[in-house]
Every structure is written in structure tokens, then in C-alpha cells.
Amino acid sequence: MTRLAEFELQQGEGGSVLALSGPYLVSTVGAVDEDLRGLDEPLARIDLSEVSEIDTVGAWLACQLASRHGAEITGASERATRLLGALTGMDSEQALSAPRLPVWSRVPEAMGEKMFNARSGAIGVISFLGAALISAGNLIRNPRRFRTVALVHQVELVGVSALPIIGLMSFLIGIVIAQQGAVQLAAFGAETLTVNLVGRITLRELGVLMTAIMVAGRSGSAFAAQLGTMKLTEEVDAMRTIGISPMEALVIPRILSAVLMMPLLGFYASCMAIIGGAVVGDLMLGIPFWTFLSRIQEVVPTYDVWVGLIKAPVFGLIVGLAGCYNGMQVEGNSEEVGKRTTLSVVAAIFAVIVLDAFFAVFFTELGWG
Amino acid sequence: MADEGEGIDRHERFRGDYPIVVEGLENKFGDHAVHQDLDLKVRRGEILGVVGGSGTGKSVLMRSIIGLQTPTAGDVKVLGKSIIDTEPEDAIGVRNRWGVLFQGGALFSTLTVGENVEVPLKQFYPEISDALREEIARYKVLLSGLPENAVNKYPSELSGGMKKRAGLARALALDPELLFLDEPTAGLDPIGAAAFDNLTRELKETLGLTVFLITHDLDTLHEICDRVAVIADRRVIAVDTVPNLMELDHPWIQEYFNGPRGRAALTAQALDELRKHMDMPVAAHAVKALDNAAATKDKA
Numbered sequence: 008m009t010r011l012a013e014f015e016l017q018q019g020e021g022g023s024v025l026a027l028s029g030p031y032l033v034s035t036v037g038a039v040d041e042d043l044r045g046l047d048e049p050l051a052r053i054d055l056s057e058v059s060e061i062d063t064v065g066a067w068l069a070c071q072l073a074s075r076h077g078a079e080i081t082g083a084s085e086r087a088t089r090l091l092g093a094l095t096g097m098d099s100e101q102a103l104s105a106p107r108l109p110v111w112s113r114v115p116e117a118m119g120e121k122m123f124n125a126r127s128g129a130i131g132v133i134s135f136l137g138a139a140l141i142s143a144g145n146l147i148r149n150p151r152r153f154r155t156v157a158l159v160h161q162v163e164l165v166g167v168s169a170l171p172i173i174g175l176m177s178f179l180i181g182i183v184i185a186q187q188g189a190v191q192l193a194a195f196g197a198e199t200l201t202v203n204l205v206g207r208i209t210l211r212e213l214g215v216l217m218t219a220i221m222v223a224g225r226s227g228s229a230f231a232a233q234l235g236t237m238k239l240t241e242e243v244d245a246m247r248t249i250g251i252s253p254m255e256a257l258v259i260p261r262i263l264s265a266v267l268m269m270p271l272l273g274f275y276a277s278c279m280a281i282i283g284g285a286v287v288g289d290l291m292l293g294i295p296f297w298t299f300l301s302r303i304q305e306v307v308p309t310y311d312v313w314v315g316l317i318k319a320p321v322f323g324l325i326v327g328l329a330g331c332y333n334g335m336q337v338e339g340n341s342e343e344v345g346k347r348t349t350l351s352v353v354a355a356i357f358a359v360i361v362l363d364a365f366f367a368v369f370f371t372e373l374g375w376g
Numbered sequence: 377m378a379d380e381g382e383g384i385d386r387h388e389r390f391r392g393d394y395p396i397v398v399e400g401l402e403n404k405f406g407d408h409a410v411h412q413d414l415d416l417k418v419r420r421g422e423i424l425g426v427v428g429g430s431g432t433g434k435s436v437l438m439r440s441i442i443g444l445q446t447p448t449a450g451d452v453k454v455l456g457k458s459i460i461d462t463e464p465e466d467a468i469g470v471r472n473r474w475g476v477l478f479q480g481g482a483l484f485s486t487l488t489v490g491e492n493v494e495v496p497l498k499q500f501y502p503e504i505s506d507a508l509r510e511e512i513a514r515y516k517v518l519l520s521g522l523p524e525n526a527v528n529k530y531p532s533e534l535s536g537g538m539k540k541r542a543g544l545a546r547a548l549a550l551d552p553e554l555l556f557l558d559e560p561t562a563g564l565d566p567i568g569a570a571a572f573d574n575l576t577r578e579l580k581e582t583l584g585l586t587v588f589l590i591t592h593d594l595d596t597l598h599e600i601c602d603r604v605a606v607i608a609d610r611r612v613i614a615v616d617t618v619p620n621l622m623e624l625d626h627p628w629i630q631e632y633f634n635g636p637r638g639r640a641a642l643t644a645q646a647l648d649e650l651r652k653h654m655d656m657p658v659a660a661h662a663v664k665a666l667d668n669a670a671a672t673k674d675k676a
Contacts, residue, residue, distance in 0.1 A: 033497075033504075033512075033550055033551045034472070034500075034501060036504070037501055037503035037504040037505070037508075038503065040504065040505055040508045041505060044505075044507070062551035062583075063516075063519070063551050063583065064508075064512055064551060067511065067512065067515055068508075071511070086584065089581075089582050090582060092582075093519065093582045093583075094515060094519075097514075097515040097518045097519060098515075099514040099515070099517075099518060099524045099527065101490070101514060101524050101525060101527040101528060102490075102527075102528055103488060103490030103491055103494065103510055103513055103514070103527060103528055104488060104490075104491065104528055105488050105528045105529070105530060106528065339532075340532060342485065
């Protein structure tokens with residue numbers, strides 16, 4: 008029994024005969040396909056009588072050969088006849104990959120689309136903020152509709168359960184700042200200024216900024232994914248039909264919890280960073296732990312604390328808004344949830360950093376430098 | 377199973393009578409046993425329907441057979457080879473000889489329909505030239521009853537029924553001997569479901585497939601299944617033709633086939649048969665009368 012697909016050209020009456028033999032299966036035709044395509048002499052008949060086994064791929068090959076050379080298929084077994092019958096009219100020229108525009112029109116089109124999306128996105132966010140403020144106003148007038156339980160639950164998720172990771176992160180950042188700062192300041196013989204460095208940079212900038220980034224990654228993404236999934240499973244629509252406003256029930260508690268928790272977490276992060284700095288001071292610089300802390304009180308002006316505390320709720324609003332807005336924009340399929348979640352985190356972190364730069368200039372102008 | 381032996385050629389087809397043999401299968405999740413002492417033999421060339429209540433482990437059985445779920449005990453032989461103790465990715469010479477249609481189609485969402493069909497071809501037969509592979513992908517898509525322009529569409533652009541057909545095209549990519557279908561008509565409208573049933577039957581006849589079909593669709597059972605396996609009490613309690621099953625005295629089987637939906641499907645099938653076999657005017661009248669009778673009964 009032949010194991011390989013083979014073919015032979017014979018001269019018969021009325022023209023050449025292509026005799027195929029052996030198994031013509033998807034697993035075997037790869038070897039003969041090129042050669043068969045290369046045939047360019049006219050064929051009168053294609054003889055399948057020696058073909059031991061055939062599947063649709065073999066039948067397809069015979070079918071194509073027959074139509075290309077105008078040949079007639081003979082000696083087909085019952086199975087081959089059935090397969091050939093099933094494959095007639097299955098010719099198609101359709102390309103397998105999706106049609107794509109040429110690169111010179113595709114790139115500008117994509118850029119233009121991005122621009123339009125950015126514009127409609129900006130308008131969307133502002134309208135979303137407006138809608139959130141209106142429903143917040145409604146809640147103030149009807150405080151009974153306010154969802155305290157949902158708020159407490161979100162406060163726990165956003166605030167309490169973030170304490171360990173934010174604490175650890177800030178503690179380590181404090182260590183790094185103190186250690187690296189001390190190395191640089193030693194060049195001027197000013198190691199003792201490490202206290203000023205750690206105290207001011209963490210309370211003014213890094214404590215709140217790093218916390219905002221962490222909350223965006225932990226909670227902003229969770230908001231987007233939760234609300235997005237609820238949109239997909241039509242839970243949001245179900246709420247609307249029952250007369251519950253998703254804005255009041257889902258969005259307000261989430262944004263509010265981020266706004267409330269950010270100042271607390273930011274201040275806590277600053278404290279942890281200072282403790283980290285004090286540990287380094289004790290171990291490397293010879294400044295006793297408690298002395299480091301009491302020096303902080305002397306060298307850090309009170310307005311530094313205020314700068315941090317004023318920025319924090321604004322950052323919280325941005326993170327909560329980005330998460331909820333993107334979650335509520337999910338439509339269609341689960342891929343969209345992933346995209347929107349990513350977008351919410353990226354947009355939130357970007358906006359927080361841009362806004363932080365504005366705040367820095369603003370507070371310096373105020374004289375809180 | 378004559379063809380088992382040393383030096384078996386991977387091109388050689390399994391010639392035994394039972395391409396799928398499940399013996400003493402046991403599947404446990406924690407303390408919960410889904411299957412216990414489950415035996416099942418699928419005959420060559422038949423469409424075997426698998427039915428059972430929700431949670432009786434129909435899909436788990438299918439996953440055990442195709443090697444996605446390692447059973448706690450028992451043996452599964454597919455095309456004469458045991459697939460227990462092999463990783464799903466291991467090449468054991470049978471994976472290119474079955475095709476699987478998952479419930480949602482499970483198409484690769486970043487590839488077009490045509491590219492989806494190409495994936496198994498590329499994986500198993502890299503020696504096939506690009507031109508031939510593309511031709512194969514195209515005709516398989518057409519063979520599954522999709523329009524020509526569906527070839528370069530992404531799965532997200534297709535309707536539920538079209539996704540199933542595209543999944544079927546991918547399952548058929550390697551000209552398999554076995555076809556596994558997991559609820560192929562679930563979520564389709566009655567017209568689409570009937571069309572899919574016909575397609576399954578036609579493909580089985582032209583390509584000589586053995587089909588393992590999980591379904592809840594009573595019409596599918598009546599119309600295209602040669603035999604039906606009933607899963608209950610963690611075992612296959614009966615494998616037989618639908619009329620024979622209806623004779624059995626098991627509460628679940630009785631409720632399943634003789635409940636209102638079961639009877640409606642049966643009547644529909646009987647009417648179909650009548651229409652097919654008799655074109656005589658008298659028969660037409662009879663059919664009409666029967667139809668009317670059924671309609672009045674439904675109203676009542």
C-alpha cells in the first residue's frame with residue numbers, strides 16, 4: 008500500500024492523462040501540491056482510480072486541477088464523487104485578511120480619529136462630571152436617597168484595605184529619599200538638611216502623588232472594571248428600569264469615597280515616608296529617631312501640610328471620575344472592559360501629574376513656596 | 377481494533393467500530409462526583425446526541441474525551457489511543473483527527489474567520505503551501521454555509537449563528553474523523569437552528585464524520601441524531617434511538633421526551649416525515665388535518 012501521494016503523466020487517447028495514486032489527504036498532499044500546480048500541459052483526464060484514500064483537501068486539489076486544465080475526472084470512488092460534488096461552486100477569491108487601507112491614508116485617518124475621540128472624550132468627561140454634580144445636588148436635597156452602606160463599603164475598599172500597601176510603599180520611598188539625599192548633601196557637609204528634604208518633599212509632593220497613583224491603579228481600575236462589567240451584563244439597564252439612578256447608586260459612592268479617602272491616605276503616606284526617613288537617619292546619619300521627628304516639626308512649615316491636603320481630594324476626584332466615566336462608557340464586548348480599564352488608569356495618572364505641576368506653580372505664587 | 381500496533385502510520389485511519397470508548401470514567405470536583413463508572417461507546421459514522429439535565433456533566437464528559445479534563449479514574453480511548461495522562465498539547469496522533477466546536481464558537485478574536493481556519497492547518501501541516509492553505513480555508517468557510525464575504529471578517533462582526541458556523545469551519549479544517557459539538561443550536565433562532573442541524577447531517581454524510589453532539593434541543597435529537605445517550609445519576613443510563621428511549625421506564629427520560637416540549641418536537645418530526653414520503657393529495661389533506669389538530673390542541 009502506498010504511503011505517499013504520487014502522480015504520473017500518461018499519454019492516452021485524446022490527450023494526456025494525469026494518474027493520481029496513493030492517499031490524497033490533508034496530511035499528504037503538501038508534498039505534491041507544488042508539482043501539481045506547476046503542470047502546464049493540457050490534460051484530458053484526471054484518473055483517480057489508484058487513489059487509496061481521499062478527503063476534502065485531496066478532492067479540492069483534483070477539482071482545481073480539473074477546472075484549470077479543463078480536464079475530466081474519471082475513476083473516482085463513491086466517496087471521492089461525493090466530496091467532489093460537495094466542493095463544486097466553492098471557489099472564492101476573497102482575501103483572508105481584513106481589508107486595510109494603504110498606509111498613507113490609514114495613518115492620518117487613525118490620527119484624525121484619535122483627535123476626534125479626544126475631543127468627544129473631553130466633552131464626555133465634563134458632561135459626566137456635570138451629571139455627577141447634579142445627582143449630588145439631588146442627594147443633598149433628598150438625603151434619604153443617599154446610599155450610606157455603599158459609601159462605607161467603598162471607603163473600606165478604597166481606603167482601609169489600601170493601608171498596608173500604601174504604607175509599605177511610602178516607607179520605602181522615605182528610605183530611598185533620605186539615603187540618596189544624604190549621599191548628595193554630604194558633598195556640602197549638609198547631611199542634617201536630609202530632615203528638611205524628607206519632610207517637605209513627602210508632605211508637599213510625593214506622599215499625595217504616589218498615593219494618587221496607587222489609588223488609580225487599585226481603585227480607579229476596579230471602578231472601571233466593575234461598572235463596565237455591570238454595563239455588559241445589563242445590570243445598569245436593569246437598575247434604570249427599576250427607577251434607581253446608576254449615578255446615585257454606583258457613581259456617587261465611588262467618587263465620594265475616593266475624594267474622602269485621598270487626603271487621609273495621602274497624609275498617612277507622608278507620615279510613613281517620614282518614619283522611613285527617620286529610620287535611615289537613625290541608622291546612617293546618627294540623627295536619633297525622635298530627634299529626626301521633632302526636627303521635622305521645626306523645619307517643615309504648616310502650609311506644606313495644607314498643600315498636600317488641598318491637592319489630595321482633587322486627585323481623588325480625578326481618579327474616581329476617570330474610573331467611573333470609563334466604566335460607564337463600556338459597550339459591546341469584554342475586550343472593551345479591558346481597554347476602558349487601562350484607559351481609566353492611564354488617564355487618571357496623567358491628569359494627576361499634569362494637575363500637580365499646576366498646583367506647584369500656583370502654591371509658589373501664593374507664597375507657599 | 378485491528379490497526380493498533382507498532383509503526384502505526386499517522387496517515388492511517390482508525391478502522392475500529394468504536395472511535396470513542398469511555399470506560400469506568402470518574403470525575404470528582406472536591407467531594408462532588410460528577411461521573412461515576414460512566415461507560416460510553418460511540419459507533420463509527422453515527423451522530424450521537426448526549427442529553428442530561430443541567431449540571432449532569434455533559435460538557436465535563438466532552439472535555440474528558442478531548443483531554444481537557446483529567447478524570448479521577450477510568451479510561452478514555454479515542455481512535456484506539458488512550459488520552460488519559462497526556463497533556464492537552466501533547467501530540468499523540470489523534471488531535472489532528474478531531475474537530476471541536478465550543479459553545480460560544482471560541483474563535484480567536486484577533487484573527488479573521490479565514491485566518492482562524494488556517495490556524496490548525498499551520499499547526500499540523502506546515503508543509504502545505506500558502507496558496508493551498510488559503511484555498512482550503514476559503515472552501516471550508518463556504519462549506520460551513522457562510523457567505524463568501526465572511527472570510528475576512530472578525531468574529532466580533534458576526535452574528536451568533538455565523539460565529540457557530542465559523543467555529544465549525546475551524547473544527548473541520550483538518551478533515552477530522554470525529555466532530556465534537558457542544559450545544560451547537562443553543563441561542564439560535566428556530567430557522568437558524570434547523571439550518572445548522574441540516575448542515576451537520578449533510579457534512580456527516582459527505583465527509584463520513586462521527587459526531588458527538590451535546591444538546592438540549594429536542595428537535596435536533598429527533599431530526600439528526602442516530603442514537604441518544606442519556607446522562608443521569610452520574611452515569612450514562614441509556615444509549616438508544618429516540619423511539620426506543622421513550623419506551624424506557626425512567627422518570628427523567630419520561631419527563632424529558634414525553635413532556636410538552638418533547639411531544640411537540642415529536643409531532644413536528646412526524647409531520648415532516650409524512651410530508652416527505654407522500655405528495656398525494658389525500659396525504660396532504662391528512663397532514664393538514666393533523667396540523668389543525670395539533671394547533672387546536674396547542675391552543676387548548
